[in-house]
Amino acid sequence: MIEKMTESSGNVLGFRFIGTITVDDFKKIESEVNALVQKEGNVRILFNLTGFKWEKINALVADLKFGHKFHEKIQRLAVAGDKTWEKWITRLALPFYAKEAKYFESTDMAKAWSWLRE
Numbered sequence: 001m002i003e004k005m006t007e008s009s010g011n012v013l014g015f016r017f018i019g020t021i022t023v024d025d026f027k028k029i030e031s032e033v034n035a036l037v038q039k040e041g042n043v044r045i046l047f048n049l050t051g052f053k054w055e056k057i058n059a060l061v062a063d064l065k066f067g068h069k070f071h072e073k074i075q076r077l078a079v080a081g082d083k084t085w086e087k088w089i090t091r092l093a094l095p096f097y098a099k100e101a102k103y104f105e106s107t108d109m110a111k112a113w114s115w116l117r118e
Contacts, residue, residue, distance in 0.1 A: 002029055005048065011036060012116045014046035021055040026062035030069070037073045044116040045074055045098070049081040049089075050106045067097040074098040078112040080105070 002025040005014030013036060015029055036043050055063060077098035079090040082105060090103040104112040 001025060004029075004032065005046065007113055010117075011040035011042060012044045012046070012113070014048065014113070016048040016050075017052035019051065019053050021052070021059045021063075023056070023058050023062045026059060026066050030062075030066055033066075033070055033073075037070065042073050042075050043070070044076040044078075046078040046080060046112055046116060048106070048109070049079060049083075049086050052081075064096070067093070071097060072099075075100065076116055077101040078116050079103050080109055080112050082106045 001018045002021060003016050003018065005016055008014050013033065033043055033045070074097055077090075077093060077100070079086060079093070079101065081087075081103070087103045090101050094101040102112075102115060104115075
């Protein structure tokens with residue numbers, strides 16, 4: 001499941017990834033991001049991966065399509081987590097998801113929000 005974080009405001013969106021992610025999860029956030037892009041022109045996004053467990057194969061395809069569709073519209077992508085592989089994902093996401101991407105430890109969530117709003 002992916003849920004929108006309450007700290008989201010303006011052109012900054014935050015999403016918490018929980019458990020196993022499905023295609024429907026990406027459809028939900030795609031519509032939210034698309035609406036905000038139409039309104040604001042660009043977005044800044046936080047992906048909180050601390051509760052993430054797994055992504056189904058067809059969700060992985062939706063994930064990649066999401067990145068391709070919005071790459072030019074995502075100014076900044078903050079990835080928050082507490083695992084080494086999440087740092088690597090952030091580096092790999094840069095050419096596919098956003099103009100800028102940065103990893104934050106889960107304990108530095110306030111710093112992630114602040115960076116997105118700079």
